[in-house]
Amino acid sequence: MSFSKMSKLGSYFIEFISPTSWHVRGVRKIYYSEESKYQRIDVVEFEDLGRGLVLDGKVQSALYDEFIYHESLVHPALIAHGKPERVLIIGGGEGATAREALKHKSVREVIMVDLDEAVVNASKKYLPEMGADAFSDPRFKLVVGDGRKYVEAAWGEFDAIIIDATDPMEGGPASLLYTVEFYRAVKNAMRPGGVMVTQAANTSDALDVMASIHKTISTVFKVTRPYSAYVTSYDAPWGFIFASDSADPKAIPPSDVDSKIAANVKGSLKYYDGETHVHMFSLPKNVREAFASAKRIATDREPPSVRLPSEHPLG
Amino acid sequence: MSFSKMSKLGSYFIEFISPTSWHVRGVRKIYYSEESKYQRIDVVEFEDLGRGLVLDGKVQSALYDEFIYHESLVHPALIAHGKPERVLIIGGGEGATAREALKHKSVREVIMVDLDEAVVNASKKYLPEMGADAFSDPRFKLVVGDGRKYVEAAWGEFDAIIIDATDPMEGGPASLLYTVEFYRAVKNAMRPGGVMVTQAANTSDALDVMASIHKTISTVFKVTRPYSAYVTSYDAPWGFIFASDSADPKAIPPSDVDSKIAANVKGSLKYYDGETHVHMFSLPKNVREAFASAKRIATDREPPSVRLPSEHPLG
Amino acid sequence: MSFSKMSKLGSYFIEFISPTSWHVRGVRKIYYSEESKYQRIDVVEFEDLGRGLVLDGKVQSALYDEFIYHESLVHPALIAHGKPERVLIIGGGEGATAREALKHKSVREVIMVDLDEAVVNASKKYLPEMGADAFSDPRFKLVVGDGRKYVEAAWGEFDAIIIDATDPMEGGPASLLYTVEFYRAVKNAMRPGGVMVTQAANTSDALDVMASIHKTISTVFKVTRPYSAYVTSYDAPWGFIFASDSADPKAIPPSDVDSKIAANVKGSLKYYDGETHVHMFSLPKNVREAFASAKRIATDREPPSVRLPSEHPLG
């Protein structure tokens, strides 16, 4: 790309990591740009990441590497469970989390509860690759509504609960999807042998948020396993936390992961396999130390919060 | 606006003045973003300039101050003519140039020749304030086509010819609207007493381009008058060149400008009047010296060119 | 400049006009970067403007076009006075304002009062072209100290008082150099026939600040004349206000300006002459209307303020 082409482009997206750290990305085309009841929604074609979804100025997922995020979120938990039948997804508007869950042969029902129907509709129209066949799969059901309330109303119903919400921001609607009260409700909503997994900030500039979420979950479940996967679209090793009262993904040898994928998963995976599993669940020393020293348990009265950019520890 | 709001915005427009001088503007909303046969067209709501039209990454006009550009382009020439009846506009897709021309009571016909119908249609739909009633005025006629060819086919037909084209860029279609051959055709297309005016880069970083255009025109017409008006949307005093074989706007005293406006122009003007006229036609010493020393006459074989950003004299 | 060179550069200066309007400039070299007692001071080589001084992130002057600002600030007032002998400069740390004042043959003493000696020293060392011979001229005297207090202590001493301070910012030290109490002290500090001039924001995004400064001064002096000069380094037509109880620059015909320059000024000027004078003192209609409708008189209790970027009218 010559400078002259760059100059004609004009349109850019700036993601502010903090007031003094920004990622600027060229935008080739804007497909959709609206303010919904809950947030600003943009679907754009990034020069470097391909088509992607942006909510309130934060890249949510892009065709270039959404497979890394979605495979990492879904498969370790479902493989650890062994035979999930009923899966609940909180958030996940693009449909890609459902797409991955539906690859598991044992799954008979996937219920996705998302607050913002506008995100689902924009994704269906402008990012059909994300949901792929999920939206038309007879095992799939969309509920537009409050994920927290949905979980609280469910008792002993799900084998796996996957929390694919936006980051907890102060005053944001997703804050209450990261508190001890919520995780207790998640546990109540599970069938025996149930597993949960949540996206959980990252191991780079938001490591303390991830550590606090981990600490909070560990007061509710017997087994909690933080893990990470680098996603170029997020410029960071993205964080996830698995939890259950019995299953433990870290104890599964890589060869078993490979054979379970072969037996239970329809279609091929691009990111996740036995060795990837080992990579994700082995965390570097400094990251583990942050988990070990975390003390803060997030509650509905004091939810966790990805720092406002103005309070960034380095900013 | 708090930093947190700024952070949620995400969408920005970057106008590259040179590789090392850029203007970054926040975008509140994107109304239209398409690639036409000729150029990339964006209609966006800038945070600082309001709704505006962008072609190939360059701001063309914005509601905040388009009146300055369009009044400066149109009125000095029509006032200098005295009683224009038939007006030709080359370019002018937004319709605002036509809007100003149609304010002159003597005008019986305005023909606007624009290459790119997509610009006209996007302006009508998303920038209706620009054209206002021009598009439905019975005196107005739109021709979609090549302005150069249109002028070449016209003989002794127009009292005023207004060239409202994009900047001459190397290889761009507008280059041939700034050459000596074109200006000769413009002269041929005029009725006796006819006047022309063209936008002509600016007196800041493109002063030498403006000087070259002025030099070129001065080989064809007896009277040529460069003038300028600062337009915030362009970050510069925008340049214009008036030419004719008889009329001379600089010779009109400011009080006469005021009385001619009162007599001939319907509706009120926000920028142009007698004192503004004096301001525009009196140029600073360093600017006048650049005109005096310009030597290059632009021809079809060697058209003028707003430097590629990579050849910027300061860059 | 190829993209590859641009990529190697790395260093940029961003001037925030508002949270959503920024000018980004490449920096070839950094000569000086310190935090003084009063402000952050940077002397850098801009790719587009040459070497320049930056205070608290705002470009103050650059070699590319500082002559436009400094000639516009100094000469109209001294020409209007006719025979200035004692000149007081408030601010002016680079020395360029003194340099221009010392060109007037009648001038016998120039006293420059600047708050921040670090600015003066950095300018002498890294921007010697700005002060030129001023700092070593026997007629020149530097006082490091508070300009407001200096003016208040002076009674009937100066023929011309030139205020070359930074913009009035909320809580900034320069705020009290733009209030009615200050202008009264300026008047007291003048000899009979004395004149003053102040820089005064701009006629673009800070037009209302300029109008308020003008309104304030007009309550103290019989003659006040706002004028402007476009400075590329500031991306705007910069504003100035002349005031006196007798002299009136706008009444001087351009030919008289030229002959007075020839008689009184040593060395040649690059920007200012008779026609430039007409250009500067004739203001566009919308700018004049802003002056006419200004009501706010700035006082020590309610000083004027260039809006915090977060309160920008367009932002």
Added chain:
Amino acid sequence: MSFSKMSKLGSYFIEFISPTSWHVRGVRKIYYSEESKYQRIDVVEFEDLGRGLVLDGKVQSALYDEFIYHESLVHPALIAHGKPERVLIIGGGEGATAREALKHKSVREVIMVDLDEAVVNASKKYLPEMGADAFSDPRFKLVVGDGRKYVEAAWGEFDAIIIDATDPMEGGPASLLYTVEFYRAVKNAMRPGGVMVTQAANTSDALDVMASIHKTISTVFKVTRPYSAYVTSYDAPWGFIFASDSADPKAIPPSDVDSKIAANVKGSLKYYDGETHVHMFSLPKNVREAFASAKRIATDREPPSVRLPSEHPLG
């Protein structure tokens, strides 16, 4: 940090990953900014990364997380060797690579060959934490010169050769530190049982470069092991390639890594330990597939090249 503080800052560093993907970082202070014989060198205080070294616009290392890069580069190779005595470092100007190597009790000599003495001197003065005691350690020796030539002149001399050069860029001096001819020379320069390690681009946007380097090395050594460590300063999982004819770090169980560190390394490590080792040497599926399918062997005639930004696969 409020917007007002951000606005006063002014100074930013932009790292261009491609023409349409940039990381912008606020700079609190500039310590050093010079053009050496070989490159532009800046030492700055980043708002988000602390003090750091920038060469030709690319962040080389910053106090915030240089320990991750330098521990990852040095320790796996030295631990895999078992008892390194003579260590050669190519590049490594900051001194931090030497600092880590000197922590190994068995090491009796570290020779560091860096092309640009200006980098070494700026690091010593402005980044003393990087070299720590290395520069004054009696076992340490600095050679200013061409690393490639130094290696070619050495026969059977080193237990470990650590290549800490800048990325291979087209026409850059480091290109010839990534070719098959160079790796053959490295092998010749080793004692029996010798090991080498090189930094090798990253597993994100430069995965194909890393794969090509790996492919090239694998034609020279019996054992080659690519691995990665996420470094916030680089926005990516940084790549390294270990090679030897006998030692294999991937075969060392994590508990052995821990006991070897305890026995052989003086002082504590912040990033590297047994579990980190597992994390680094287990690579995700898509990354492994890129290594498996790499075909290009880099030679002196066709060296590898981190794509010019203008040739970025996504740009």
